[in-house]
Amino acid sequence: MRILVVEDDPDLSRQLKQVLKEQGYAVDVANDGVEGHFMGDTEPYDAVVLDLGLPQIDGVSVLQKWRSDDRKMPVLILTARDQWSEKVAGFDAGADDYLTKPFHTEELLARLRALLRRASGHTTDTIEIGDLVVDNRAARAFVNGMGIKLTSHEFRLLAYMAAHVGRVISRTEMVEHIYDQDFDRDSNTIEVFIGRLRKKIGTDRIETVRGLGYRLVDPDDPSKK
Amino acid sequence: MTSEAEKPNPSLVSRLVRAAAFWMIPALALAGMLLSWLYRDTIYQSFDDPLEQAVTDLIAAVEVLPDGRLALAREPIDPKYQRALSGRYWMVGEAGQGAIVTPLLASRSLYGETLPIDPRDRTRLERASGEAVRFSSLGPDGGEPLRVVGRQVALSGVDKPIIALAAADRRATSRSVLRFAATSIGVLMLLSFGILAAIYAQVRTGLRPLFDLADRVASVREGRSESVEGRYPAEITGVAEELNSLIVHNRNVVERAQTHVGNLAHGLKTPLAVLQNEASVGQPIDPEIVSRQADVMRGQVDHHLRRARAAARGQAIGLTSVVDEVLSGLARTLPRIYRDKNLSIDVDGEADLRFRGDKRDLEDMVGNLMDNAAKWTSGSVEVTRQITEEKLHIIIDDDGPGISEDEIETALKRGARLDEATPGSGLGLAIVDDLALAYGGGLSLSRSPLGGLRAELMLPRAQ
Numbered sequence: 001m002r003i004l005v006v007e008d009d010p011d012l013s014r015q016l017k018q019v020l021k022e023q024g025y026a027v028d029v030a031n032d033g034v035e036g037h038f039m040g041d042t043e044p045y046d047a048v049v050l051d052l053g054l055p056q057i058d059g060v061s062v063l064q065k066w067r068s069d070d071r072k073m074p075v076l077i078l079t080a081r082d083q084w085s086e087k088v089a090g091f092d093a094g095a096d097d098y099l100t101k102p103f104h105t106e107e108l109l110a111r112l113r114a115l116l117r118r119a120s121g122h123t124t125d126t127i128e129i130g131d132l133v134v135d136n137r138a139a140r141a142f143v144n145g146m147g148i149k150l151t152s153h154e155f156r157l158l159a160y161m162a163a164h165v166g167r168v169i170s171r172t173e174m175v176e177h178i179y180d181q182d183f184d185r186d187s188n189t190i191e192v193f194i195g196r197l198r199k200k201i202g203t204d205r206i207e208t209v210r211g212l213g214y215r216l217v218d219p220d221d222p223s224k225k
Numbered sequence: 226m227t228s229e230a231e232k233p234n235p236s237l238v239s240r241l242v243r244a245a246a247f248w249m250i251p252a253l254a255l256a257g258m259l260l261s262w263l264y265r266d267t268i269y270q271s272f273d274d275p276l277e278q279a280v281t282d283l284i285a286a287v288e289v290l291p292d293g294r295l296a297l298a299r300e301p302i303d304p305k306y307q308r309a310l311s312g313r314y315w316m317v318g319e320a321g322q323g324a325i326v327t328p329l330l331a332s333r334s335l336y337g338e339t340l341p342i343d344p345r346d347r348t349r350l351e352r353a354s355g356e357a358v359r360f361s362s363l364g365p366d367g368g369e370p371l372r373v374v375g376r377q378v379a380l381s382g383v384d385k386p387i388i389a390l391a392a393a394d395r396r397a398t399s400r401s402v403l404r405f406a407a408t409s410i411g412v413l414m415l416l417s418f419g420i421l422a423a424i425y426a427q428v429r430t431g432l433r434p435l436f437d438l439a440d441r442v443a444s445v446r447e448g449r450s451e452s453v454e455g456r457y458p459a460e461i462t463g464v465a466e467e468l469n470s471l472i473v474h475n476r477n478v479v480e481r482a483q484t485h486v487g488n489l490a491h492g493l494k495t496p497l498a499v500l501q502n503e504a505s506v507g508q509p510i511d512p513e514i515v516s517r518q519a520d521v522m523r524g525q526v527d528h529h530l531r532r533a534r535a536a537a538r539g540q541a542i543g544l545t546s547v548v549d550e551v552l553s554g555l556a557r558t559l560p561r562i563y564r565d566k567n568l569s570i571d572v573d574g575e576a577d578l579r580f581r582g583d584k585r586d587l588e589d590m591v592g593n594l595m596d597n598a599a600k601w602t603s604g605s606v607e608v609t610r611q612i613t614e615e616k617l618h619i620i621i622d623d624d625g626p627g628i629s630e631d632e633i634e635t636a637l638k639r640g641a642r643l644d645e646a647t648p649g650s651g652l653g654l655a656i657v658d659d660l661a662l663a664y665g666g667g668l669s670l671s672r673s674p675l676g677g678l679r680a681e682l683m684l685p686r687a688q
Contacts, residue, residue, distance in 0.1 A: 083585060084592035088554035091561045098562065102523050104516075118564070 001046040001116055001160055002026040002177045006036030006062065007078065008054050016049065019105050020112075024139035024155045026180040033057030040066050044176050045073050046160075047115050049108070052079035052090065060093045067094035074115035078103070113137060120163040127162045130218035132201055134162040141201065148200050153178060157193050158201070161216040170213035237435070241428045246421055257413045261406040269359075269372065272398050276374040277357045279303075279391035283315055287330075287389070289382040295329050306332040310366040312394030316340050320351075320377065320386045329387075338365035340373065340390050350377045350388060362392065369394050434458050438465060445472060485532060492525035531656070534585070545687035546584035548617065549576060551591055552608060559599045559606075567604055570595070574610035578617045579687040582664050587684070590657045590668075594621045594680045597654070601625030601677060616666065617686040625677035633670045657682070 003025045007013040013029045020027045028043070030036035033054040040048055040062070052059035063075055074096040079086065082100040090098055096118075097111050113125050113136055125137040133142040141148050141158055150158065156178040161169060171190045179185050194214055198206050204219040235243075279301060286298045295317060300306070305313035311334045318326040318339075326347075328339050342350075346360040357376050364371045375390040434457050441453045452469045496518035503514050549572075556570040580587050598606045602623035611618040657680075658668040666684040673679035 084551075084555060084558075084588035085585065087562075088558045091558045092554075096561070096564075102519065114565070 001156065001163070002028070002044070002180065003112070004028050004030065004036070004040055004043070004045040004048045006030045006033070006040075006048065006054065006059070007051040008032060009051075016108075019109070020049075021152070022139070023109055024136070024152060024159060026156060026178055026183075028181045031055075033059065033062050037062045037065055039181070040071060040073070041069065043181070044173075046119065046177060047112055048073055048075045049112070050075050050077050050095075052077060052081065052086070060089055063090075063093045063095060074119050076108075076111055076115060078108075110137075116163065122163065127165065129162060129165050129205070129216060130220045132162075132205060132218070134159055143201055150197075150200065154193055154197055154200070157190075158197055158216075161206070161214070165216050165218075168209045168212045168215045173213070237432055238425065238428050242421060242425050245424045246417075249420060250417055253413045253417050257406075257409050260409050261402070264405045265402045268398050268402055269395075272393070272395065273359050273372055273374055276372060276391045276393055277359075279315060280357060280374050280376050280389050283317065283389045283391065284376060284378055284387075287317060287380065287387065289380055293382065295380075295383070295387070297330060301332070306334050308334055309336040310334060310364075312364070312366070312369070314340060314364070314371075314390075314392045316390045316392075318388050318390070319383075320388055326388050326390075335365055340364075340371070340392055342373075342375075342390075346373075346375075350375050351386075353377065361395070364392065364394060366394075370396060370399065372398075434461055438468075441465075442468060485529060489525060489529045492529075493522055496521045534589075544583050545579045545581055546587050548578040548580050548587065548610065548619070551584065551587050552610075552619075555588075555592055555595050556608070559595060562596075563599050566599070566602070568599055568602065568606065569604060570599075570606045570608065572608045572610070575612050575617075576610070578610055578612065580617060581685040581687040586660055586664070590660050590682055590684075591619060591621075593654070593657045594619075594668075594682060598623035598625070598678065598680070601627075605675065607675065612686060615686055616683050619682045619684070621680045621682070622673040622675045623677035624673070624675040627672055627677045628670070654680070 001024070003020050005013055005016045005020070005027060007016060007029070008031050010031070013031065017027045017029050028039060028045075030039050033056045036050070036054065037057060039045075050059045050063060054062070057065075059077065059079070063077075066073075066075070075094065076097045076099060077090045077095045078099050078101065079090070080101045087098050096115055099108060099111060116136075117123070117125060125135065127134045127136070131144045133145075135141070136159060139155055139159075141150060141155065157174060160174065160177050174190050175185050194206060194208075202219070205216060207215045207217055209215055282301060283297075286300075288296050288298050290296050297317075301315060303313060305311040306315060313332070314335050315332045316326075316328050316335060316339065317330040318328045321327045326339070326342055331339070341362055343360070343362065346358065346362070349358050349360070353376070355376060355378050357374050359372065359374050362371045362373045363369065371392045372395045373390055373392040375388055377386050377388045379386050437455065438453065438457065438461060441450070441455060444450045445453060452472055453465050455465075457465045499518045500515060503510055503518075552572050556572055559570060560566075560568040595606065595608065598621050602625045605624050607622040609618075609620040609622070611620065654668065654670070661668050661682055661684060664685055666682065668683075669681045671679045671681070
C-alpha cells in the first residue's frame with residue numbers, strides 16, 4: 001500500500017513517514033499544496049494524509065481539485081482546527097476522515113487502516129485467505145497460525161495482493177503500489193519478491209497469469225479447483 | 226462616493242458659522258433694501274407736499290376773464306419761478322386730445338417749453354377727479370428728472386377741464402436717497418461681519434469642552450493620563466463617562482489577555498522542562514513521559530482556546546445565525562465520520578429558525594450533542610426543531626444505551642464556570658450547558674422515547 005503525506009511541518013512529516021513505513025506502507029511526502037496536488041494527481045496512491053493549512057494551496061482546495069478530476073483515493077484530513085464548520089467543509093470537499101492535531105499515532109494508523117480496508121471492501125484489519133492470515137494492524141502474516149518473517153517490501157507486496165485477493169495484479173501495478181517515489185524501480189525485482197514470497201507462504205498461493213501478472217488465491221478453496 | 230468620503234468633514238465651528246451666515250446675510254440685505262425704500266418714500270413725501278400746496282394755490286388764483294381767457298389773480302411768489310430753467314415750474318393748461326395738454330399759462334422758468342405728461346399719468350389725472358396726483362416727468366433743461374403734482378379741475382365758464390401742474394427738479398433728492406442706501410449697505414455689512422465674528426467666538430466658547438475632551442482622549446491614548454478627567458457640561462458628561470468605561474474595559478481586556486497568555490506560557494513551561502530534561506539525560510527517551518507531557522500541554526492549549534472563545538462571546542451582540550445551515554452541515558458530516566455505523570440523521574419540525582448568537586457557538590453546542598448521539602446510537606438519530614415565544618428548542622434523540630438519572634447530574638455538573646474550569650475537566654455536555662447558559666438558554670437531559678438519551682437545547686431565537 002502506498003500512502004501520500006501532504007504536510008508542511010518537516011518534523012511532523014518525517015515522523016509520519018517513519019511511523020507509516022514501520023506499519024508496512026510505502027510513503028511519499030509532499031511539503032506544500034502544489035507539490036501535494038501534483039503527486040496525488042499523477043501517482044496511484046492507496047490513501048492520502050492531507051494537512052489543511054498548507055503553503056501555496058490550502059488542503060481543502062487541493063482535495064476539491066482531486067475530486068473534480070475524479071481522483072477517488074481515500075483522503076484523511078489532518079488539521080489543528082477542530083471547529084465543526086471546518087470538519088463540515090473538509091467532508092464536503094470530499095474527505096473520507098478527519099483527525100485533529102494533536103493526535104496519537106495509533107489513532108492515525110487505525111483510521112488509515114479503516115480507510116484502506118473500506119476502499120478494498122474488507123471489514124477487518126486482518127485478511128484471511130484460507131489458512132493464510134495477513135494482519136495489517138501488526139504488519140505481519142501467518143500461515144497455519146505460524147508467523148512468517150517478511151521484509152518490508154515482501155509484506156507490502158503480500159498486503160497489496162491480499163487486499164485485492166482473487167484479482168490479477170500486473171507487475172506495473174505492484175511497482176506503483178509498493179515502492180515509494182524515491183525508490184529505483186525495476187519491475188524485474190517483482191519477480192524476485194514473488195519468488196521469495198512463494199517460498200515463505202507456499203508456491204500455490206500465488207498464481208502466475210501469463211502476460212498479465214499475478215494473483216493471490218486460496219489453494220484449498222474448492223471453487224478454485 | 227470615494228471623492229465624498231475623501232473630503233474632510235467640515236468642523237463644527239465652520240458648520241455653525243456657515244449656518245448663521247446662511248440666514249443672516251439675506252436677512253440683513255432685505256433689511257437694507259426695506260430701509261432705503263422707506264427712506265425714499267419719506268423723502269418724496271416731504272418733497273411732494275409743498276408742490277401740492279403750490280398747485281392748490283395756483284388753482285385758487287386762476288380767474289376766468291370775460292373773454293374766456295384765463296389769468297392769475299396773483300403769481301406764485303417764489304423767485305425760482307421767474308428764473309429760466311431754474312428747476313421749479315408751474316403750468317396751467319387745457320386738456321386736449323389724448324395726452325396732450327395745451328399750455329395756457331406757465332411760469333417764466335419754463336422758458337416757453339412745456340411739461341410733458343406720460344399718457345398713463347394723464348389718465349390718472351382724469352380719474353382722480355380734482356384730487357392731486359403725484360408723478361415723475363422730464364424737465365425742459367435737457368430732460369432733468371422732475372417730480373410733478375397735478376390736478377384736473379373744471380372751471381365755470383370754461384368748456385374743457387383745466388390742468389394745473391407744479392414741478393420741481395428731484396435730482397438733489399435722488400442723490401440723498403442714494404447716499405442713504407450706500408451708507409446703510411456699508412453699515413449693514415459691517416454689522417454682518419461683527420455678528421459673524423461674535424457667532425464664531427460664541428461657538429468656539431460653546432464647544433470648548435468638546436475640544437478639551439478631544440485633548441484629554443489624546444492624552445489617554447499617548448499614555449499621559451489614566452482616564453478622561455475633568456468636569457464637563459451635562460450634554461457631554463455621558464460621552465466622557467462612556468469613554469472612561471471603554472478605557473477601563475479595554476484595559477481589563479488587555480490585562481486579562483496578558484494574564485491568559487502568561488498562564489498558557491507558564492502552563493507549557495513545566496512539560497517543556499520535563500521534555501528538555503528527558504532529551505538531555507543521554508539515555509533512551511521514555512515514550513511514556515513524552516506522551517504524558519504532551520497530553521498535559523494539549524490540555525493547556527485546549528483550555529486556553531476555549532477560554533479565548535468564551536471571551537470573544539461578549540462580542541456576539543447583534544449576531545444571528547441560521548440553524549438549518551448548521552444542522553444540515555452536521556447531518557451531512559456525521560454519517561461520514563461514523564461511516565461504519567450506517568448512521569441516519571432525521572431533522573424534523575420548524576424550518577428556517579434563526580439563533581440569536583454566534584454561529585460557531587451554535588456549531589459547538591449542536592455539534593457536541595449530535596456527535597454524542599452519533600457516538601452512542603446504534604444507527605438512528607432524530608433532531609427536532611421547535612419554537613416557543615422567544616426561544617428555539619433543538620431536541621436530539623438517539624437509540625443508544627442512554628444514561629441514568631445520576632449520570633445526567635454528573636454530566637451537567639459544572640464545578641466552575643467554563644472560563645474557570647481547570648484544563649481537562651468538564652468537557653462535553655457540561656460545555657454545551659455552559660455555552661447555552663451564557664446565551665440565556667439551557668440544556669436538559671432525559672430519557673428518549675427512542676430508548677437512548679434525549680438532549681434538549683434551548684436557545685434565544687432571532688426573528
